[in-house]
Amino acid sequence: MTGDWSNPALRTQRQEAENKGVGFSMADILTLPAQQRRILTWMMRLQECTLAEVAEYLGEDDQTTRRELNLLVAEGFVEEINIAGLVRYRTQVARKRGSQLPEMIQQALTPGKPLSTIINPSGDFAIAPGSTFELCVTISNEGNQSALIDIFIDETSQPLRQWCVSPYERLALGRGQSSEVIFEIQVPLNTLPDSYNYMLVIDAQQHYPEDTPIQHQAKLQVLPFVQEAVRVSDPTFTLLPVTSSTAPALIPPGTALDVQVLVYNRSDRVDRFRLTCPDLARDWFTVIYPEGLPEVGLVRIMDGLELNPGDKGQIQLFLNPPLDTWAGIYSPTVRLYSTNNPDLVLLDTVYLQVAPVYLLDVELVTLVGKVKDQSGLFELQLRNRSNTTREIILRAKSADGDDTCTYSLTPDRVRLLPAGSASVSLLVQPKKKWWGRPFYGRTFTFIVELEDTQQYALINNRYQGTLVWEGRPWWHFLLVILGIVGLIGALIFLIWWLFFSPKPRPEIIEFSPASSSYSAVNGDVIRLNWQINNPKRLQLLRLQGVSPDGMVISGPLVYDFTNGIPSELKTFCQVQKLLVCKNVPTDARRVGDYVFELTLTPKGRRVTPVSLKTNTIRIDPFPIPKIDELMATQPLPIYDEASAETADNKTSEEDKTASAENTPPSPNTPPNQNTPPNQKATPPKKNDRILLNWKISNPEQIRALKLISRDPEGVVNVPEKTYDFTQGFPQELIEFCDVNDEGLICQNVPTNARLPGTYIFELKVIPRQGESE
Known part of the structure; x- marks a missing residue:
């Protein structure tokens, strides 16, 4: 069982943790049965694993392993995910601490930080006594200089610093280099179960004094070391009824489970036995010991079971979960203490299942039921009076099947823990605007439907509400008459505007080349820019290029704007208030001078085309060597x-x-006059x-x-x-x-x-x- 559900204070803390999305702490592992605790301890070292991997580690078959994993999934310790059709499991333990770590790592990896660190494991870790814990630290020097970096476990982290083989390491990293340091921590066999805090410090005071030291705090959870007794003289006990994780004892909420504990004293001494459930709150169980031998004149309150050598006895154990206990399977540990041998650990597990109860109270409250111009406001109040978590999806719609209002549920999906409550706001807004408000009022009937995502039973899944849209005041009739008169006048004006008013013509606001120079060396083609207002009145656009002497040497190119921008110009043109075309290519490729003329033909009859010419545009010839x-x-x-x-x-x-x-x-060429007499002339x-x-x-x-x-x-x-x-x-x-x-x-x-x-x-x-x- 997940022992914290038995304690109301711990249960409230876990509910708050789940609502905040931070998960369970490492201390919850101690409340699990040995097999589940073993699975979680192993899975904490991995990020994800499959059913086959867990079964191989446990040495069990797939069916047994799946039952244990399903219990861990139901209790929230393990998350089941589906990746490409393959079911994988990952642990959610230590997320309470881990939720703070990504922020620390993100700060370490923030651009501009000279040192980036990756610590594995990055959160709390659980380990058994006698095991070795490896803390891996990867450091990258992303600064602008080489650095000496000290990595060590702080002196305040006792006794974990004493357990570390080498608690102090030093690295020399050049620019862009990275390295890894592993701290090997050997947990002694006689270590008491507890949480041991430690602090890892990364310091580079000589080279990065402003950005260091970097501190990382976490916990090492040492689990209890349980050793099975094998001596034949040790006492034993048996629990009745016999339960297992696959066949738990089912009890309704608020009732008790009667467990008979049969104790056998196999030693050669009189012994006194005491029974307890270490992972349950005291109000969860009641232990009744049998009365001892009657003694005249004495009334004794029995707080233990006394047995002679070789005798057997019975202790009555009542497991009575509180009435507000959540539904699910619990596995409390039963421990028997021996007075003669107090260090002897005698443990067994009882599996009980609190039967689920499905009771959900829903009330639709009207806050604003009569409206004029605003929205109607309703509130749906939900109270979970069951012992199961309920996830409800809400939908609102018209009861008459029409589509006259819009319905907004905030939120439209709620999750209710046992004994939890939630409020859902519902806004009902008529789709017609203020001018569509009726003169005599109108009533809208709607329903709110509830759906349980887990298909749990609902007493009623439909709740009906009514919104009254009040009628208009009398003076609105006058506005209607004035509106009709105005409509007639507007109709007359529209007829005049459509048939008799002068139509705006498209005009060329700008017409210019896209570039100031073109060269045949680059294979340039003359491209043009233009801007035209009133583009909706444009029917045809004609583009033609002529030489300075008037000879047509480019085009003409004709574009039809009857159905909007033609496909040839969609890449280059955009229409907003103006038709803006940029970098429109022409067929002018040859060397020479061009003058382009843009001619617009407006829509309609008896209209005059509008044209505009560019200045002379030259395509420079190839440079002649x-x-x-x-x-x-x-x-x-x-x-x-x-x-x-x-x-x-x-x-x-x-x-x-x-x-x-x-x-x-x-032969008459005179010798070099500058040649000395004793030196021959240089040929x-x-x-x-x-x-x-x-x-x-x-x-x-x-x-x-x-x-x-x-x-x-x-x-x-x-x-x-x-x-x-x-x-x-x-x-x-x-x-x-x-x-x-x-x-x-x-x-x-x-x-x-x-x-x-x-x-x-x-x-x-x-x-x-x-x-x-």
């Missing part, structure tokens, strides 16, 4: 004839602008051909380069050479050319001019678009 520089590498080269012959008549080059001359050296640098330098702008538009040389008479003395840029940069120019912000710069490009003579080089650029230079 231009030769900025063409010259030879050396101005007046002089070649040695002998060296030229040995070099197979190869020549060097000279260029000023675009011409170069190869001449043999003259000039020898080249076997003319080398050229050139610079070309806009190299990305080059399709090919053609290089040719002629003599002064125009005769070709070096054949034409073509460098093809269509497949990328020519292989023969990679060594000599470079492309930068200034353009294509080529230096020392070799030519086939090797023989002596005068060469006039001509470099021709063939662009990808346009005419060559």
Whole structure:
């Protein structure tokens, strides 16, 4: 049983906890039977588990395990969830503490915090004596510097700090690094069952003094250590009737369960036995011991059962849950104390089920039943006089089947704990506005239907109410007559306005290009913006582009607005008070100057179209590659004839602008006047051909380069050479050319001019678009 239901104070506390959505505390585990306590202790280490996993852990079959889990689900310790058709279970224990932890973790993980921490387990934890508890702390350094971080269990956390193998750890984390620290806490075997508070401190005073220390408080719940007695001389006892979790004893509310406790003293000494139920409130049970041997002149009140060695006795135990006990299965523990052996633990469990009672009082109270212009107000008062939790869904509707009022229930779903109450507000508002108020009044009859989500019985599930809508005062008749007169006048005005008044025409408020510049390099298409008022009066829109000399070079594009915005413009246009169109594409793609004209044709007969023109819009042509520089590498080269012959008549080059001359050296050439007498003149640098330098702008538009040389008479003395840029940069120019912000710069490009003579080089650029230079 969930022992806190037996204690009114604890039961009230749990009801408040459930209403706040914080769940049960760890102390509730101690009130459970051994098998259920074992299941919860194991499930607390997991987030979710299946029926097969729990059965494998217990070593029981699925049917037995399901019965235990169903009891835990009914008592609220375990939650059953369905994920993709698979039923899974997760514990709700320690949520009272855990409800505060997400806030702490969220603060630790808030953007801007240099340290983020994840602590597992993050809440309270239950453990048996002799077990080991591992506290895992993961720390991430999200700051802008490396840090030394101290993680330790505070000195005030005794005796848990003494149980920890290493209560102090230090980490060195760089930026963006994370690490994990595990504190191993060994709970001694002789630890008394209790809740032990501890505080975990994360400190980085040297590097993050403003954001640390970070403190985390939790509890370690040490469960009672129960050891089964195996000595043959120990006393035993038996409970009658025999009950189990699957076959509990059923008792109506307010009645008592008579349990016979048969005690057998198997020791060789006279012993005195006392019976109690440690997890029940004192008003839940009554213990009656048999009278002892009569003694003359003495009247004794028996507070125990005395048995000689080998004798058997009987103790009467009455389990009488209070009248307001909730329906459900309870499993109180019965403990027998031996005077001779006070440390001996003799335990057994009684399973009893308090039968459910379904009684719900409902009253419909009229707060505002007669209305003029406001809503009617009613209140439905519900009182749960049963011992089960009731969840009621409420619906309100007209009893006559019409749809003349709106009904608003606040809330429309209530959950009532045993002995709980709730009030539901009902607003009834006639759908007709003030002008639809009847002259002689009207009555609305409605019903409120109740539905129990668990299909529990309801004495009455339909409650009827009445709202009276009072009639109008007499002077409203005068308003009606005036309204009729005004309606006739308005009708006359409407006829004039529809058939005789001048119709507003659509007007072009703005008509301009979407961009100030367009370029053929980017494949731009001229896009236009316009704004037109009175768009509902627009029938046709015509868009046409002409050249400056009046030749049509774009369009015309005609859009029909008879049925609203045409599909071609829905992406670009919006209609509110104005028809606003932005970035409307045209078919103007070619290079040139355009003047666009927008013509509006209004709806109706004998109407004059409205038109407006843009300024000249230009699509800039592709940039033509231009030769900025063409010259030879050396101005007046002089070649040695002998060296030229040995070099197979190869020549060097000279260029000023675009011409170069190869001449043999003259025997009368004077030596260098600056050469010292004792030093020979340095021979000039020898080249076997003319080398050229050139610079070309806009190299990305080059399709090919053609290089040719002629003599002064125009005769070709070096054949034409073509460098093809269509497949990328020519292989023969990679060594000599470079492309930068200034353009294509080529230096020392070799030519086939090797023989002596005068060469006039001509470099021709063939662009990808346009005419060559």
